[in-house]
Amino acid sequence: NAGVTQTPKFRILKIGQSMTLQCTQDMNHNYMYWYRQDPGMGLKLIYYSVGAGITDKGEVPNGYNVSRSTTEDFPLRLELAAPSQTSVYFCASSWQGAHEQYFGPGTRLTVT
Amino acid sequence: GEDVEQSLFLSVREGDSSVINCTYTDSSSTYLYWYKQEPGAGLQLLTYIFSNMDMKQDQRLTVLLNKKDKHLSLRIADTQTGDSAIYFCAEPPGTASKLTFGTGTRLQVTL
Numbered sequence: 001n002a003g004v005t006q007t008p009k010f011r012i013l014k015i016g017q018s019m020t021l022q023c024t025q026d027m028n029h030n031y032m033y034w035y036r037q038d039p040g041m042g043l044k045l046i047y048y049s050v051g052a053g054i055t056d057k058g059e060v061p062n063g064y065n066v067s068r069s070t071t072e073d074f075p076l077r078l079e080l081a082a083p084s085q086t087s088v089y090f091c092a093s094s095w096q097g098a099h100e101q102y103f104g105p106g107t108r109l110t111v112t
Numbered sequence: 113g114e115d116v117e118q119s120l121f122l123s124v125r126e127g128d129s130s131v132i133n134c135t136y137t138d139s140s141s142t143y144l145y146w147y148k149q150e151p152g153a154g155l156q157l158l159t160y161i162f163s164n165m166d167m168k169q170d171q172r173l174t175v176l177l178n179k180k181d182k183h184l185s186l187r188i189a190d191t192q193t194g195d196s197a198i199y200f201c202a203e204p205p206g207t208a209s210k211l212t213f214g215t216g217t218r219l220q221v222t223l
Contacts, residue, residue: 004154031209040120042200042215043155050209058210090154098204098211099143103154 001026004104006091012110013081021076021107023091031094032074033101034058034066036087043090049074050097081111116201116214123220130188132217134201139182145202145211146175146186155200159186188219196221 007022025032030051035043035058045058049068063085065077074093078085088108092101117135124130136144142163147155161168161175161184168175174187184201198218202211 033210035213040215042116043213045210045212048210092154097207097209099160099208100157101155101211103156105152105154 003027004091004093004102006089006104006107008107009105010108012112013078015081015083015111017081018077018079019081019109021078021089021091021109023074023076023104024072025074025091025093025102026072027093027095027102028071029093029095029102030071031097031101032068033092033094034064034074034076035090035092036060036085037090037106038087046076046089078109083111085109086111116203116212118199118201118214118217120215121218121220123222124191126191126193126221126223128191130186130191130195130219130221132186132188132199132201132219134184134186134214136182136184136201136203136214137212138203138205139179140206141203142208143204144175144177144184146173146184147200147202147213149198149200149216151197158199191219191221193221193223195219 033048034046047066091104094101145160146158172189198216201214
C-alpha cells in the first residue's frame with residue numbers, strides 16, 4: 001500500500017491564481033481530512049469528509065473548496081490564491097474517524 | 113474554537129528523559145492522542161490513551177492523564193537523537209469524526 005499520497009510536493013502561486021491539491025489514499029478509508037500547518041500554530045482543519053459524496057467544513061474553510069466523488073480521492077481547491085494561504089497542507093485519512101489518522105507527506109504552497 | 117495548548121520548545125540531552133505537556137479542552141474526549149512529526153514529513157500516530165486510564169506505558173513512552181486538570185503528558189525515557197521531532201497532542205472535540213491538534217512541541221536532543 002502507498003498509504004496517503006499528495007501532489008504536488010511544492011508549488012509557488014501568484015496572487016489570484018487557482019490550483020488543486022491532490023490527495024489519494026489506497027486503504028479504503030471512509031474518513032479524509034485536509035489540514036494546514038502554519039509555523040507555531042499547529043494544524044488547523046480546513047475540510048473533512050466522512051465518506052464519498054459527503055463533505056463538511058472544519059475550522060478554517062474560507063478560500064477553499066473540496067469534493068469527494070470517490071472513496072480514494074479528496075482534492076482541495078484554491079480558487080483565488082492569497083498570501084494568507086501560504087502554508088504546508090496535509091491530507092489525512094482514517095478508518096475510524098478521529099482514531100488513528102494516516103497523513104500524507106504534505107504540499108508546501110507559497111503565494112506571492 | 114478552543115485551543116489545545118502546548119509549550120513550543122524543549123531541549124534535552126541524549127540519554128535524559130523528556131516530558132512534553134499538553135492542556136486539552138474537552139472533558140468528554142474518549143481518547144487522547146500523541147502524534148510525532150519528523151522533519152519534512154507528515155504526522156504519525158505515536159500513542160494514545162483511553163480517557164478512563166491514568167497512565168499508559170509503551171516501551172520508552174509513558175502517557176499520563178489528569179482528567180481533573182485536563183492535563184496530558186508524554187514522557188520519553190532515554191531520549192535519543194532520533195526522537196528529535198515535533199510532538200502534537202490531539203483530542204476529538206465533542207465528536208469522533210475529527211481531531212483538534214495542539215500547537216506542537218519541538219523536541220531538540222543534544223549530545
